[in-house]
Amino acid sequence: MATINNLEDAATDFLANATITETATAGVGLASDNGITAFVSNSTNVDLSQQTESNNAALTGSANLNVTGNAEANVIAANNGDNVINAGGGDDQISTGAGNDTITLGDGNDFVTVDGGGVKVIDGGAGNDSFVINPAATPNDISATTLTNLNRGDTVTVTVTDANGNGALDINDVTISASETGSLTFTLGDGSLFTLDGVAVNSATDGGINYTVMDNGDGTYDVELS
Numbered sequence: 001m002a003t004i005n006n007l008e009d010a011a012t013d014f015l016a017n018a019t020i021t022e023t024a025t026a027g028v029g030l031a032s033d034n035g036i037t038a039f040v041s042n043s044t045n046v047d048l049s050q051q052t053e054s055n056n057a058a059l060t061g062s063a064n065l066n067v068t069g070n071a072e073a074n075v076i077a078a079n080n081g082d083n084v085i086n087a088g089g090g091d092d093q094i095s096t097g098a099g100n101d102t103i104t105l106g107d108g109n110d111f112v113t114v115d116g117g118g119v120k121v122i123d124g125g126a127g128n129d130s131f132v133i134n135p136a137a138t139p140n141d142i143s144a145t146t147l148t149n150l151n152r153g154d155t156v157t158v159t160v161t162d163a164n165g166n167g168a169l170d171i172n173d174v175t176i177s178a179s180e181t182g183s184l185t186f187t188l189g190d191g192s193l194f195t196l197d198g199v200a201v202n203s204a205t206d207g208g209i210n211y212t213v214m215d216n217g218d219g220t221y222d223v224e225l226s
């Protein structure tokens with residue numbers, strides 16, 4: 001399986017293995033770094049690290065493929081396979097799809113949408129990162145998601161459905177018990193851990209950092225680190 005290191009040199013090979021699509025931007029072309037803003041691949045790893053532009057990548061299908069971003073803002077859509085995504089610097093936007101994914105966001109204010117199920121390990125890195133976790137199924141078990149290297153200013157949003165059938169959306173619809181079923185474990189930048197264990201809609205302190213769980217009133221809850 002080839003890894004694309006240079007778009008201009010590898011365009012022919014890349015086309016033989018995957019589909020390259022362009023964004024709606026007029027005048028784009030395959031021969032220029034400026035012209036290629038989005039890569040769609042179902043069979044080839046995508047490596048944007050040699051690029052200086054804010055290129056994007058979308059993986060389709062369910063093959064186990066990887067994407068390496070660059071120092072710019074990248075929009076990276078993983079697929080339903082097991083993906084390793086290294087977003088690099090810049091304010092990157094990542095979506096996981098299904099599968100067991102390992103994602104490193106790097107510097108920058110990054111945004112991740114976790115969906116599709118599977119085990120996710122996500123390293124936020126520096127910057128004010130946002131994590132939106134959409135549990136795959138009822139009950140809303142988010143224990144398969146581990147967020148590491150979090151910092152003050154990061155935000156985690158959990159979307160819930162009425163898993164406990166009480167006719168209302170509430171934090172009790174989310175399975176985040178640490179003792180029996182696993183947990184949503186946060187690893188802070190200083191290496192300390194805290195775990196949302198039977199969390200209530202209030203503030204708590206662990207390891208010198210505060211987290212606040214807030215009911216957004218629309219079936220989502222924000223966990224803000226401060």
Ligand SMILES: [Ca+2]
Nearest residue numbers: 070072087089
């Ligand atoms: Ca990047």
Ligand SMILES: [Ca+2]
Nearest residue numbers: 089105107108
């Ligand atoms: Ca980044």
Ligand SMILES: [Ca+2]
Nearest residue numbers: 079096098099
């Ligand atoms: Ca995936």
Ligand SMILES: [Ca+2]
Nearest residue numbers: 108124126127
């Ligand atoms: Ca980051």
